[in-house]
Amino acid sequence: DTGVSQDPRHKITKRGQNVTFRCDPISEHNRLYWYRQTLGQGPEFLTYFQNEAQLEKSRLLSDRFSAERPKGSFSTLEIQRTEQGDSAMYLCASSFGPEQFFGPGTRLTVL
């Protein structure tokens, strides 16, 4: 039984570049969530999917951010025109019931 996986684990980019992260949930989990965590803070909710439908988006998810889950399996999170303030750990989680299980995260550094 594999857990939630995320790729890449680390990403360093220059300001203004676009980046895309991938999340593969636990098999048969129909819900998938994205969170962002900055240093010294708890994770903050960004968005979540039930199957392929995006059901809620936080106001933290500006128009530079877009998330997709096209076939109800893996999901991608894209950040366009990255800014230094986007530097954070991006966490993905999945669930079948209410208990969420998290992946190892993608640490983004914007120079």
Added chain:
Amino acid sequence: GIQVEQSPPDLILQEGANSTLRCNFSDSVNNLQWFHQNPWGQLINLFYIPSGTKQNGRLSATTVATERYSLLYISSSQTTDSGVYFCAVEPGNTGKLIFGQGTTLQVKP
């Protein structure tokens, strides 16, 4: 929105000591989870406990939903228990977890 407060913010223990971490929340919740975040950033599930009491080895947790708090007990602490402990709640059936600020635990040998 719902507020989640954890205490204490920092805790230093000698190996073998016991500790209690507290999580207060400001509204009724559908879900409450405790996590341990390891030094690499991975969130490890400790308990899914919207109400009642559960135990897993040296760890146990109690949630009193009517009084809007949860407690995490760590007994006979080990250096590997070091890290940040987060409480997270789901208000209603929103799907989103709201995290507290965490308790940073350091266990000294």
